[in-house]
Amino acid sequence: MRLLDRYLLRELMVPLLYCLGGFLIFFVSADLMNELPMLQGRGLNGWDIAEYYVFKSPELLPTVLPMGLLLALLYALAQHGKHHELVAIRAAGVSLWRLAAPYLAVGAVASVALFIASEIIGPHAQAATEDVLNRYRNKLEQQTELQWKRDVNFNNDVAGHEWKIGAFGLLTHEMLRVNVTWTGRDNVRRILFANRAGHTNGVWHFTDAELWAYVPPNLDFPLRTRTNLVVFPELDELPRLIKSEIKINTFTLDKMAKKLRFSLAEILDYQRLHPRLTGSKADELNTQFHGRLAAPFTCFVVVLLALPFGAAPGRRNVAIGVAASIGIGFAFFVLSRLSLVLGTGGHVPGWVAGWAPNVIFAAVGIELTRRLR
Known part of the structure; x- marks a missing residue:
């Protein structure tokens, strides 16, 4: 210098x-x-x-x-x-x-x-x-308002996984009243109902669960299996992906137009889950990303x-x-x-x-x- x-x-x-x-x-x-x-x-x-x-x-x-x-x-x-x-x-x-x-x-x-x-x-x-x-804040207030997000709908468009979650723990990553629908490589459509789920060692563990499997050609009468604990490695969505989806879907168009709201990682996670995103949501996220x-x-x-x-x-x-x-x-x-x-x-x-x-x-x-x- x-x-x-x-x-x-x-x-x-x-x-x-x-x-x-x-x-x-x-x-x-x-x-x-x-x-x-x-x-x-x-x-x-x-x-x-x-x-x-x-x-x-x-x-x-x-x-x-x-x-x-x-x-x-x-x-x-x-x-x-x-x-x-x-x-x-x-x-x-x-x-x-x-x-x-x-x-x-x-x-x-x-x-x-x-x-x-x-x-x-x-x-x-x-x-x-x-x-x-x-x-x-009161611990009960924190548990009801801050730690849990209720009625979460989360879709992985790439894998075809549809999650309906009664309550998602933002801190613990626990789920209550879970409903997951997907079609596996064997062309069997499955619907999983579970009272609770937790993410441990990189996989989701579903407790008190019931599985409906629609095996061709008997698509009108699913095979039902009930178990205390079940793991499906193909359901590989990470908790941070669910949190990104929750955060992005929380903001309205007016709020997004006022300032930059999301990190690049959050936007990329959302776009990876929804690669065919179009319309106003695509415009919002592209603007937020480049901004x-x-x-x-x-x-x-x-x-x-x-x-x-x-x-x-x-x-x-x-x-x-x-x-x-x-x-x-x-x-x-x-x-x-x-x-x-x-x-x-x-x-x-x-x-x-x-x-x-x-x-x-x-x-x-x-x-x-x-x-x-």
Whole structure:
């Protein structure tokens, strides 16, 4: 790494830390003002609320990290321009794109970090926030409202397995009043009724079960077998697949159009179970998938945007950088939400809705940078 790169990075890191901390405090404070009555109603004290927001911070990073990076870059570039350092660097034969190399590297690292926070840390952090929220709730309430999802219909279109579950344990993965219908390789249609089922050692164990087997050619009179415990290895659906189906089917079209709701793993699991998905559900999930995939690259895009605004010739006031970051952030937010609504409603393809904001703003940044002299 050249001495120039180290200098530019050092001058960026301090404002970046301040901006990230400031935006995080701002968004946490805004959320706290809105959620405080609910948090107090759950009986949480000050330490519990602090713990709650520690676990909730990965959810805020997709907004905080790009905005903090944008403002820090504009500030750092404005400071360099104020002391005519950018002019001196370019006069020494360093191109603007070579000067931007350390900033682009920071944007790439931030994109990777945001992806990890959203896809790996995020799901675990979300579960931890739910645990904190329900720490002081009555155990009976938790069992009836939080630990069990009632009347679950789960279909594996690839294998042809149809599950009807009276109650599914979100934490224990137990099932009550289970009804499974499938046709095996032997062309025998089977219907399994069980009072309870549990997932152990990678397979489902059904207790107090009765099996109806429709063996050709006597399809009107099934063979009935009753047993205390039975295992069917061909019923290989994992509990996380059922939980993904429950989560995705819980959200309505309006809720999906407002923000990104699901991780890539949840969407891929659902699409693997329903490969011939069409209609509004396909539009919703394609938009959510590409939106989630494109979201981390926003950090790289803001570097391309900050470069022409911050490196323009002339001395700039810091307030101009703040105003520019607010304006750019607002425009990006509006375009992102508009794309999400259009994609969710099926008006544009999901990949267009997900990637359009990044592509448009990146193209604008590259073109403006190219025009700089």
